[in-house]
Amino acid sequence: MKVDCQWFNTNLEAYFCDSLDAQQLQLVADHLKTCLSCRSEVQAIRDVDPMVKQLLEYRMTRAMAAAHAPRRSGRRIGFQLGLFGTAAALAGILVFAVFLNPRGPAGPVPANQTALQDTAASDADAKTDSAVPTTRAKTDVPDLKAPEIKPVPEPAITDNAPAFLVSDPAGYTRSLEDFRGHVLLIGVWSADQPEAAQSIQRLYQAFGNRKEVRILGVTGRNVERPVGMTFPMAFNNGSRILETRSSNFVVVDKEGNVQMRGSLAGDSNALTTKIRAKLDELGGK
Amino acid sequence: MLAASEPQFDFETAARDCRPFLLQIAVASARNPVDAEDIVQEALLRGYRGIQRFRGDCPLRIWLSRIVVRVAINHHRSAARRLKRWVFFGDVEMEREDGSHHEFDPPDHSRSIPRERIMDVDRQVSRLPAEFKVPLLMLAVDGMTIPEIADILEIPQGTVKSRVFYARKRLKSALENRLERSKKQ
Numbered sequence: 187m188k189v190d191c192q193w194f195n196t197n198l199e200a201y202f203c204d205s206l207d208a209q210q211l212q213l214v215a216d217h218l219k220t221c222l223s224c225r226s227e228v229q230a231i232r233d234v235d236p237m238v239k240q241l242l243e244y245r246m247t248r249a250m251a252a253a254h255a256p257r258r259s260g261r262r263i264g265f266q267l268g269l270f271g272t273a274a275a276l277a278g279i280l281v282f283a284v285f286l287n288p289r290g291p292a293g294p295v296p297a298n299q300t301a302l303q304d305t306a307a308s309d310a311d312a313k314t315d316s317a318v319p320t321t322r323a324k325t326d327v328p329d330l331k332a333p334e335i336k337p338v339p340e341p342a343i344t345d346n347a348p349a350f351l352v353s354d355p356a357g358y359t360r361s362l363e364d365f366r367g368h369v370l371l372i373g374v375w376s377a378d379q380p381e382a383a384q385s386i387q388r389l390y391q392a393f394g395n396r397k398e399v400r401i402l403g404v405t406g407r408n409v410e411r412p413v414g415m416t417f418p419m420a421f422n423n424g425s426r427i428l429e430t431r432s433s434n435f436v437v438v439d440k441e442g443n444v445q446m447r448g449s450l451a452g453d454s455n456a457l458t459t460k461i462r463a464k465l466d467e468l469g470g471k
Numbered sequence: 472m473l474a475a476s477e478p479q480f481d482f483e484t485a486a487r488d489c490r491p492f493l494l495q496i497a498v499a500s501a502r503n504p505v506d507a508e509d510i511v512q513e514a515l516l517r518g519y520r521g522i523q524r525f526r527g528d529c530p531l532r533i534w535l536s537r538i539v540v541r542v543a544i545n546h547h548r549s550a551a552r553r554l555k556r557w558v559f560f561g562d563v564e565m566e567r568e569d570g571s572h573h574e575f576d577p578p579d580h581s582r583s584i585p586r587e588r589i590m591d592v593d594r595q596v597s598r599l600p601a602e603f604k605v606p607l608l609m610l611a612v613d614g615m616t617i618p619e620i621a622d623i624l625e626i627p628q629g630t631v632k633s634r635v636f637y638a639r640k641r642l643k644s645a646l647e648n649r650l651e652r653s654k655k656q
Contacts, residue, residue: 198636198640199633199636199637202632202635202636202639203629203632203633203636204632205629230643230647231636231639231640231643233643234639234642234643234646235610235611235639237588237589237592237642237646238592238596238607238608238610238611238642239611240589240592241589241592241593241596241608241611242495242498242499242608242611242612244589244593245498245504245507245593246494246495246498246504248504248505249494249497249498249504249505249507249508252504252505252507252508354624354625354626355537355541355625357541357544357601358601358602358624358626364630400627413524413526414526416528418625419625
């Protein structure tokens with residue numbers, strides 16, 4: 187194998203990610219001794235680290251300054267603005283509720299207005315008229331109770347949804363492309379299927395230490411990690427998860443093609459044996 | 472390793488010990504370092520409330536760091552933060568404890584650092600996607616290792632290395648381009 191500038195540029199990431207073997211590293215070291223251009227490139231990338239270190243120190247000073255700053259008058263302004271904003275919002279809700287009323291903004295008839303009506307018959311009418319708006323006024327009071335907080339609904343999964351798009355617990359979006367080069371085992375589970383999560387956990391314990399295998403337990407957005415489960419979790423981002431239903435699994439090869447499907451339910455030993463054979467076949471060492 | 476089930480477990484003491492580390496993680500994760508203190512406070516509160524869920528399979532500071540990262544993500548999205556930022560712009564006066572006022576003048580502890588250069592790096596780092604920026608800044612935290620970052624962000628170590636590499640490369644290119652533009656001018 188010959189290491190030249192083109193080879194080195196192609197494998198620059200592998201060099202910085204410690205993915206080269208001992209022989210390749212030796213060849214790279216020999217190449218760097220003689221090639222000024224590649225040496226400069228490596229040095230320029232390494233020079234970024236001290237700058238980032240200084241940046242973190244600078245940001246730390248800003249954070250500490252903000253934490254130890256004297257009490258700001260702006261906070262009082264903020265508090266007053268907050269109160270004002272709340273009051274304005276309540277007033278807006280009231281006005282909105284009154285104007286949206288299909289029976290119009292009529293309120294109770296004032297007492298002096300009924301006194302102006304002169305005949306006995308109109309007195310009786312006035313009593314009836316005044317009675318109706320009184321009850322209406324009671325029902326017109328908007329409900330000022332805080333709205334019930336509902337969990338974020340799961341996005342609807344349509345035929346046009348992406349085949350595989352999930353978020354990891356840190357919030358980063360992951361697609362099938364992120365796992366290219368690895369055999370991917372995806373188990374789909376939900377909060378009402380603890381046995382599916384346990385199956386994924388058993389598979390993670392069996393195959394989690396294989397370098398070329400990635401295991402993901404995919405579930406809905408509002409599901410919390412069950413106690414005792416350590417497998418990598420991901421939350422479905424409205425994708426079809428490669429047409430995999432809950433409590434099922436799918437094995438994807440290094441090129442992103444589905445190679446195996448099945449159910450997570452049933453005999454766990456048989457399931458593990460079946461998946462082990464498929465992973466061995468796909469090169470998931 | 473601390474575990475919640477241990478009878479001597481004292482969350483307050485452990486949190487106090489972890490606090491400087493968590494502040495650095497918050498600074499690395501937050502878009503604005505000014506929010507770091509609030510993020511740590513909220514993360515510690517959530518950690519205290521959810522300490523029963525701490526299984527002891529990793530150091531407490533790593534467990535708390537995961538909470539810090541999640542709080543930092545949510546903090547940026549929250550409307551409360553935006554309101555506070557809006558008020559902060561108008562906050563040109565500061566009030567001393569005795570009630571007197573003086574103009575806003577933040578303490579400058581960074582005189583030893585070439586400020587313009589740091590500001591430039593800050594701008595370029597801020598433009599990086601969060602998935603590249605956070606591991607890069609976390610690696611600058613004292614004593615932080617790739618396995619720890621992978622543990623906190625719950626992503627494989629190879630992914631951390633790859634993201635750090637691309638962050639360095641993008642930052643290098645951005646700073647070089649800027650240097651060339653300034654030379655031409």
